[in-house]
Amino acid sequence: MLRIYRAEKGVLSLAPQIERPCWVCLTSPTEExxxxxxxxxxxxxxxLRYPLDEEEIPRIELEEDQLLIILRVPDPRHEEGFIRYETIPIGIILTEEAIITVCLKENPVFEDFLMALNKVKNFTLERPIPFLFHFFWCIATIYLRYLRLIDKLITEYEQELYRSMRNKELLKLLNIEKSLVYFNTALRANDIVLSRxxxxxxxxxxxxxxELLEDVQIENRQAIDMAKxxxxxxxxxxxxxxxxxxxxxxxxxxxxTSATIVLMLPTLVASIYGMNIQLPLQNSPHAFAILMTISFILSGIVVALFIKKRLF
Incomplete structure (x- = not known):
């Protein structure tokens, strides 16, 4: 998608074609x-193509009068009832005539950025540096927003895990842990770019x-600390x-194991008296009652010992 913005009386509005100065926003662009x-x-x-590589790392490149800055932004993904946050690259190209942003897909940072710019008084595209740093500030704040959501998810998943102890809740926490690893790595790389x-x-x-750049760095480092x-x-x-x-x-x-030992004693007595040999009490009419009594007494003694030893 190609969107072209121009600044009129301090407010951004869509333009039908490229005019100078302007902001050209490319999200999931076609070759045309x-x-x-x-x-x-x-x-x-x-x-234009570097930011379309999902594995591209944050960096700065300067060629003649064109400056390319690549940062990584959060990318929420919902899969099979789980939510996982990864990061994708976003490129900002500064030229003498325009500001160009390139991203693999539509991202919430653009909506936040447009809302933030509409609150800036006397905003203009003639000076790209304030535009650039406001964009960086939106990236840092969106990291902070998602980190607060992650904190709430951790609490929610902990409560579910406490109630059920199922693998599903452990997998949810594992997804969140992966998200924090992605965030931590991307935020540290972004911080290096800001320092440069x-x-x-x-x-x-x-x-x-x-001063504006320092504010952005403070927000970014706060996100780094929260992620850690x-x-x-x-x-x-x-x-x-x-x-x-x-x-x-x-x-x-x-x-x-304890229950097996307790049940083994009656089984042992019954096994012995199941042998085809001469045994005591085999002719007594009360043999069954006597043997059962002995079995229960032995089992009771073992149960008492286990309770005393806190094995039950």
Whole structure:
């Protein structure tokens, strides 16, 4: 999809064609759309295609008068009743004539960004740096939003696991743990890109630009800390529940072993008196009652010993 935005009186609006300056937003673009943008704005073709590789890592590339910045953004996925968060690359290309964003698929960051820009007074596309840093700020805040949702999911799944102790809840927690790993990796890589931009090697930054960039870094590092904390909590929770499940299994096995020993005694007596040899009491009319009494007494003694030793 190709969308072209222009700034009119500080408000973004859609434009029918590329005009300068403008913001060109490419999400899941077709070859025709890529070709149109490439020819209209003279963009390096590799700059347009790098962000379409799902495994692309965050980085900065400067070629002549064109700057490519790649960051990774959250990508929520729902599969078979589970929710998992991964990350996908998003590219921002700065040229003298336009700002271009390229992404594999539609992402909530664009909607958040448009809402944020409409709140900025006297916004203009003539200076791309404030646009760029506001976009980075939206990426950091969307990470924070999803991390808060993950925190709620962890609490919900813990309660379900406490009630049922099923594999399904453990798999849900495992998906969340994977999501935190993706987030932590992407956020740290994004932080490196932001630090490189702060050096001033790629962009000429004013005091206001540096202040806005520092705000973005604070948000991004807060997300890094939250992802690490939640990951540590989740790892400890899963280890604790694994220990609980193992302990419950040991308790069950101990009970079954004790019950087997108790039931073995009557079986032993019955087996002995089932032999085809001369045995005491075999001619007594009360032999059955006597033998059953002896069996129950022996079993009772063993049960009492087990209770004393807390084996039951």
């Amino acid at each position: 759309e890529l070709q149109y943008v490439q020819e209209s704005l003279k963009v390096f073709p590799e700059f 931009l702060q050096s001033g090697r790629f962009l000429r930054l004013t005091e206001d630009d540096l 904390i939640f990951s540590d909590i989740l790892t400890g929770t899963m280890d604790a529940y694994a220990s609980v499940i193992s302990n419950n299994l040991n308790m069950v096995m101990k009970f079954l």
